[in-house]
Amino acid sequence: MNNPYLPEIAIVKEIIQETHNIKTFRLVFKDPDKMEQCVFEPGQVGQLSVFGTGESTFVINSPPTQKEYLQFSVMRAGEVTTKLHSLKVGDQIGVRAPLGNCFPYEAMKGKDIIIVGGGIGMAPLRTLLLYLLDNRQDYGEIKVIYGARSPEDLCFTYEFEQWRQKGADLVLTVDKEFPGWTERVGFVPAVLAEEAPAPMNRVAITCGPPIMIKFVLKGLKELDFADEQIITTLEKRMKCGIGLCGRCNIGTKYVCVDGPVFTQAELNELPAEL
């Protein structure tokens, strides 16, 4: 019987220091067959194990169209993430992936897209964005609003030009003026209001700190987006990642298997316990 608790061993191939507290890890399975067989969808997550410290859940933030490695961006916050940040290239860790559901990229075909991300919340959105850009002809306008506290807190800066070249309308913002910063200034919800994307035939996908999400949702409602058009991806404390250990539920739904991706319409059906 397949043991869903047993991680595969993966090797750290590359580490990118994104910001002072965020690192991106590119991992390959030790067994090349496993790498070959690893099939996942944009938005699915994985459990990373540093044996001796523990296991935590992170979104796979490379797109399925990219086969050479699995990428995870990790913000240093607790024990496991601190340990992950101490890894070196060549170190071995455990990976259980893919887990959970994915962004409804099929249902989004033919539509305009507005992606609204803040801070480390850009990690899951990057997966979706790269997938959409790799299938550019299937989607309408792709606008991305991405904000952070300061220019130094933005991740994936080395990719911005590429995103734009592949057809994303990228709007960058930071909370206040910084010397040398030539893009937008202001909180993400305020920039969303300025950009005012029309809801007609459009899907909004948002992820970021809870306070940002709260005001982005409010902003989208003011722009007349219906709850079915709003998609977010949730985070909860998880252990098993397979719907058994009983801590990530919101009422009858387990974020690890029924999520992490939900529409606002789906969340409205659940108890308010985010």
Next chain:
Amino acid sequence: MVMGDLKFCPKEGLSRWVEELSREHTVLVPQQAGDAVEFLPFAEGSELSLDRQPTAPPKKSVFPQTETLMRFEYQKDPEHPDRQTLQIKETLPGKEKTVILGCRPCGARGFSVFDPVFGQGEYLDPYYQARREHTVFVSLACRHPENTCFCNWVGGGPADSAGSDVLMLPAGGGYVLRPVTDQGRQIVEVGGFEDASPEQQTEADRLAEEAAENLSPAPELEEVPDKLFELFENLDFWELMAAKCISCGACTYLCPTCYCFNISDEYSGLQGKRIRTWDNCMSNLFTHEASGHNPRPTKAQRLRNRVGHKFSYYPKLHEQVFACCGCGRCIKSCPMSVDIREIVLSAKEYADE
């Protein structure tokens, strides 16, 4: 029921049967251990304590309080002294048969709540399944329900067979043995018992009925799952219900249907193990995230989730079955006498108004 399926075990024949079973199985029987009655392995001279409900249910026989999921080892790479390779070794339970004899029907029923979660979903739990498959439950029907017993509220009863392989029904100065599963039938065969006489069968049925009559009448709970859902945002209600709770978790550890668990690593030097341990949803840390955010920061929110899971979420997900077997241990063992029956009834009545 096939003719001859019911056997009779005289009182003095019980130890001999258990002894016989213990030759090829680990047999766990309720035994007095200090103030508690615990399920302990039967050894020669062990005395069975069958007169009262065991202090803890037989949950840990299939779902141990702590179990090793895997072992890991780092090895230094001789070519690159600063680098370590990793090895992981799965540690599945062995295939030895275990017999639990003398648990109450509610204790065995607990596993019928576990089964859909650990053995029938998208992900199967190989540790649980291995133990469950190799464990046989011989349950003793209750003659004298306690005043904390409410198995009849949640679909059980003093002679309920859900989750059991054999039922032992007191009668005629011994026990009528009623096999429920094939595994149970094989266990009964080991005893080489005579068929139960029609008189013994009638008496067994009569005593089971009497026991059922001694329980307080069961209220209608059909609407409770929806009513609890409606009450979710009524935090005043939950604060009132949780006022006495001290978040100690005794209720969760003694519950035959509580299955929440934690996974953590223990290690020394370059080796260690990943273990699974029972967890406690009444603890503040249960859902506490590394960012500092906690979706259930107060005891009212945690109690709401525990009662909600048992009487609303679980039944909505699993064919209207409550994730409670009515054993009453949470009531008996609560240092503050929080009574889940009162909470369920208050919810039912609150929504009725």
